[in-house]
Amino acid sequence: MADKVRVAVLISGRGSNLLALAEHKRRDPDRPYEIVLVASNVPEARGVVLAKRLGLRTWSLSHKGMERRLFDQKLDTVLREHDVELIALAGYMRLLSPEFVERWEGRILNIHPSLLPLHKGLDTHRRALLAGDEYAGCSVHVVTADLDSGPVIAQTRVRILPRDDADSLAARVLEAEHELYPAALERYAHELRGAIGEGREGGSDD
Known part of the structure; x- marks a missing residue:
């Protein structure tokens, strides 16, 4: 059996989904x-401070003034230095370059605060309210070159209440994200671990 899948979590903000992923792992180390x-x-994101408090290794670099492809090359180098096998975007508010996505095809997950394919992109809660949707929710999907368009692997619906505004809806959807993302990552890692194990066992006869 292959070792545990080595995950990098990419963040830009407070890191609440990072905490959910880390706590899910802490509750069951297996x-x-x-x-x-x-x-x-x-670099100044609250999530970076949180990661350090959790005892996790961190890397941060401001993308300001840097061409997207160059930044992603630096990120790719660091990921490979840490032997990362799977990337979990958790509030990472920056589009990845097509070259980066291609290099990590099938190895990047993202949590999005809508019931994809509805409301791709930003401002999802206000758009769900304006559309008169009965449900909002969140989706975990595999990242592809097209924004929020990769295969959805898990979803949770959150009923929209009559008095909801964008903030109250966002708070309840975030709670659902904290439940959905760890479970989805665990399932995907389990499947990936099996694929990695088969690859190692099926090596060349040379």
Whole structure:
């Protein structure tokens, strides 16, 4: 059986989903993944401080004034230095370059605060309210070159209440994210671990 899948969590903000992923792992150390790196494009992000308090390795570099491809090359180098096998975007508010996504095809997950394919992009809660949707929610999907368009692997619906505004809806959806993302990451890591194990066992006869 392959070792635990080595996960990097990418953040830009307070890191609430990072905390959910880390706590899920802490409650059961036998889960099939381990967080080996937390990386951020915002060095002053609260999530970076949180990661350090959790005893996790961190890397941060401001993307300001840097061409997207160059920043992603630096990020890619750090990920490979830490032998990362799976990337979890958790409030990472920066589009990844097509070259980066291609290099990590099938190895990047994202949590999005809508019931994809509805309301891709930003401002999802206000848009759900304006559309008169009965439900909002969150989706975990595999990242592809097209924004929020990769295969959805898990979803949770959150009923929209009559008195909801964007803030109250966002708070309840975030709670759902904290439940959905750890479970989805665990399942995906389990499947990936099996694939990695088969790859190692099926090596060349040379």
